[in-house]
Amino acid sequence: GEDVEQSLFLSVREGDSSVINCTYTDSSSTYLYWYKQEPGAGLQLLTYIFSNMDMKQDQRLTVLLNKKDKHLSLRIADTQTGDSAIYFCAEEDGATNKLIFGTGTLLAVQP
């Protein structure tokens, strides 16, 4: 089966960088995504990376992909209290477009 693992919790101080890690198992994934979920709300797409890329930067967000190790990370620069949320990585099956979500990481930003 497909398992996408994330660490459960990350606490950082406001202004620091946050790095959220994700490991996946399906080497045939075409796209990998990062979503943000605030309490009681749906998912907000933050960024995504195509599987043949190593890195993607989008303002404060940097995504790194190590396809050999099946490891994905999301770095948030200058983390703000508004970044406090649960972050999910997800891999997409290229044939079915199904998303397999990670277990989620709760990011707590301390003022």
Add this chain to the structure above:
Amino acid sequence: GAVVSQHPSWVICKSGTSVKIECRSLDFQATTMFWYRQFPKQSLMLMATSNEGSKATYEQGVEKDKFLINHASLTLSTLTVTSAHPEDSSFYICSARGDYYNEQFFGPGTRLTVL
């Protein structure tokens, strides 16, 4: 960007009743819609994939007679939880994907509480 809505945003019902949740793509045609279920403090689990005009494909372990999915138009899919029980209480989230997008756009979710 593309917008997906869900209705209702929350619902409380008695055990044994059926509940219908709507998922609409507001500004694009959704050829495929997905239904997810999320228990508290857990990840999203895909329940089923529905393509417009055809029967939904359910994930292993999801009862198709319990969770009826209809995708009758390119902008609307419905999930009906039949004879709901307290263990069906959950956060149900839909997403929609059109032919011109690489990504799924998620609705805001519907919180179902069965008493």
